[in-house]
Amino acid sequence: MIQFEEVTKKYPNGQVALEDINLKIEDGEFVFIVGPSGAGKSTMLKLITREILPSFGKILFNDENILQFKEGKIPHLRRKIGTVFQDFKLLLNRTVFENVAVPLEVIGKKESDIEKEVSAVLEKVGLLDKAEYFPSQLSGGEVQRTAIARAIVSMPQTLLADEPTGDLDPKTAREVVNVLEKINHDDKTTIIMATHNAAIVNHFKKRVIVLEKGKIEKDEKEGKYESD
């Protein structure tokens, strides 16, 4: 469970990215965070992983206030949260297999287990035949699926996806979200996806939280999004 209590984030340049946010996301939910660029979507995701700290408020993950975590506990929080970054953040000098293996390496898994688990997740996202490819040899959709595979390989409790369909054509974008929906359905992983792709949001009929200038404008169970 993730909970924001009166969370405000003000950047040092004075820009208010989020203002007085209150929300609760239950385990196993699939939530779209939508809004135009600069609405505060990415800021919200970065706050959940403690990449940044809020100016005010409280953020709870599994009923624990993550703002009170000591530095040594942050990696453990992040191991429970898989993230698909807006700019993918793949290591260009490592193969698809090696990229996906990173979260397992950092938790000290045995090489034989890594081999098995990475292969299984690559099969799940349909990239097993591209395991030895480098990111530069992949299409946009494949890069995105590699990033998803890396985010889910350690079976996180929650998956954050920041604009995962950003530069993809509509068909590939839908395929990517299908993968996320399958993970949500099969593994009961909580999915929080930030996007401004109205077509995708409206197609999947999930909970939609609309952000506008750092504030929650709407929060609907089977919501819709109408972008400008």
Next chain:
Amino acid sequence: MSQIKSTLKLLRRSPYQALAAALAMSLTFFVASIFVVLVIGGQLVLNYIEQRPQVIAFFKDDVTESKINEIIASVKSTGLARDVKYVSKEEALAIYRERNKDDPLLLESVSADFLPASIDISVRKAQDIEQITKVVKDRPEVERVITPENLVEQLVKWTKIIRLGGIIFVATLASVSFLIIIMVIGMRIAIRRDEVSIMSLVGATRWYISRPFFIEGALYGIVGSSIAVILVYAALLFYSPNIQEFLGPIQVFPVSPLFFVYLWAGEALVAAAVGIIGAAIALFRYLKIR
């Protein structure tokens, strides 16, 4: 991928920086090894000289045995002598004969009366030669005193200079190596900025991220010191005939291989520590984890 494998992969990716760091370490520890060998060699020479009689006092012909015993007692009472040995006229003749046994001409006309009785004094510390010499020289029964001039004094002085100079020189080189390691590892951290950031975001601990850099620092030290010891070993092996010729009767060769094992182990330990501390400073200064 294990951490060591990943470190080696990183070294292969930018071999010139790695080479610079390892060579700087090699140079430092090559010079350090030479100074260690010089200091130990100097000490061996000094030990040899200290074990020989350094002061020989020859008596006048008419000196009685009781007077000689009195002089021996006065030398012993200083506490500076390790050994005082009386050499009678007959013993002196025997030594003379032994030394010149290949030259019958020199032996023909010599009898015990020609040779003076003497005492051979070995001192505990080379620095005390002067004081002992003074004790015997002042006695009217003593005809002449022979000392190895100021050889020992010079040797002690040079050993001290080498030791001090070595420490200063090696400390300077070690500082340079240290700075090079900080610089090289700092550059590596900068090159791997994205990787560090990704690792941190997927849940790597600070220690997990830092470990390859520590391994890298230690590797520079171990490789550098190993090269240095191998070079010094080879050089010593190559020049051993010349060195032995220079040292004459002072036997320093063959040097036990165990000495080089200890030298390597000691230097590798110090060098690895230099590398690890250098890495720690670079990490503290440049590794920013969100």
